[in-house]
Amino acid sequence: MEALLEDYISPEDLKNFESNYTESRRNGTLTSQTQFEYAWSLIRSKYRADINRGINLLEELCSSQLGEEKRDYLFYLAIANTKICDYSRALDCVDKFLLAEPNNRQACDLKKIIKDRIKRDGLKGAAIAGGAALVVGGLVGLGMALARK
Template sequence: MEAIIDEVVDPADLKKFEKIYAEQSGRGPASTKAQFEYAWCLVRCRSPQDLRKGTVLLEDLFHRVGDDHAKRDYLFYLAVGHTRLKEYEKALKYTEAILKVEPKNHQAAQLREHIKKKMKIDGLVGMAIVGGAAAVAVGGLVGLGLALSKK
């Protein structure tokens, strides 16, 4: 699962699919295929703005396209995009939606477990940062108190 989450799009692929999408969009609505390929490239970018744009395009596809198989793919890649954005609650929502319809979908189950692990790790790191900042603040106040008491 790490390979899927950590994969970064080849800049040449991004350019290629962006061009196709832009050309089609200039003449009217882009094809589902062009929009999906461009969105999938964006979801594999490092830039949070590109990641967001990719998730917006995937959400649009999810709401417009009636094919259940395609919808499952859109949900999966939405979960990947939101995981990369560290929006774990949204990512979990998408994996749960897949598993509700396909309880034996191993890829969605693996992604769900990966997301839960990331939430736990990021939560612990966040608590450590807050705890460290609190310790520094308390240490500073104690130091200030000692300095003032010596005057």
């Protein structure tokens, strides 16, 4: 599952998917499959703006589909939101997926990864805040010592 979160698309492949999507849209022949392929390529990009565009396309698909297709879109939305560290939205997507298919191994693994990342990022944030407080405290102490002289 980690490999899926660390998978990046080549710029050439992304350009090909974009061309297919743009041409299909211009011709009025856009299918959900073509839109999904482009969205999937976007969320495999290294750039946050591309991932956000992919999320928008997947959300469009998700709102217009039912059943198995919607579950697939929810799964990939969870992956995309995890990649941009929007863990609450990622958990929401994976939970909706698991309502329909509670024993799906990949979704369960993804949920565990999301929760681990929430915990890891929370600890990083606490360490940064603690370090900043220590620095500020040291500067205040130094300022007070210099003021006495």
